[in-house]
Amino acid sequence: MRMLATLAALAAAAPAAAQDAKAGEKAFVQCKACHSVVAGQNRIGPSLAGVAGRRIASVPGFNYSAALKKRTGTWTDANMNAWLTRPSA
Numbered sequence: 001m002r003m004l005a006t007l008a009a010l011a012a013a014a015p016a017a018a019q020d021a022k023a024g025e026k027a028f029v030q031c032k033a034c035h036s037v038v039a040g041q042n043r044i045g046p047s048l049a050g051v052a053g054r055r056i057a058s059v060p061g062f063n064y065s066a067a068l069k070k071r072t073g074t075w076t077d078a079n080m081n082a083w084l085t086r087p088s089a
């Protein structure tokens, strides 16, 4: 479950959250309104199934913003944390 590792990392980055996978799941509550972890299931945001290590803006059928489409590379814990903290950067 790579997603849980990512969520745990996100939770660790958020000072208010505790450090275990449960906290990761709790942190994901904030994301669930717009994201599913089921592959191919896009909501307001693209499916986050297997997002760690995935190419940025690569979910088929999701209409990404021009800004995100311009980005190259894959999602890592580090660049995702940075982006989630400051999406405009």
Ligand code: HEC
Residues within 6 Å of the ligand: 010, 027, 028, 030, 031, 032, 033, 034, 035, 044, 045, 046, 048, 051, 055, 056, 057, 058, 059, 063, 064, 065, 066, 067, 068, 075, 080, 084
């Ligand atoms: C209000 C709705 C909303 C919430 C809440 C939300 N997102 Fe998103 N997310 C989006 C949208 C819309 C995009 C597409 C952005 C773009 O195209 O620029 C996106 C894109 C992403 C991407 C890039 C995916 C890709 O395929 O490149 C990641 C990673 C992501 N979100 C993670 C999260 C996480 C983790 C949370 C919770 C901490 C979260 N999002 C909360 C709407 C949301």
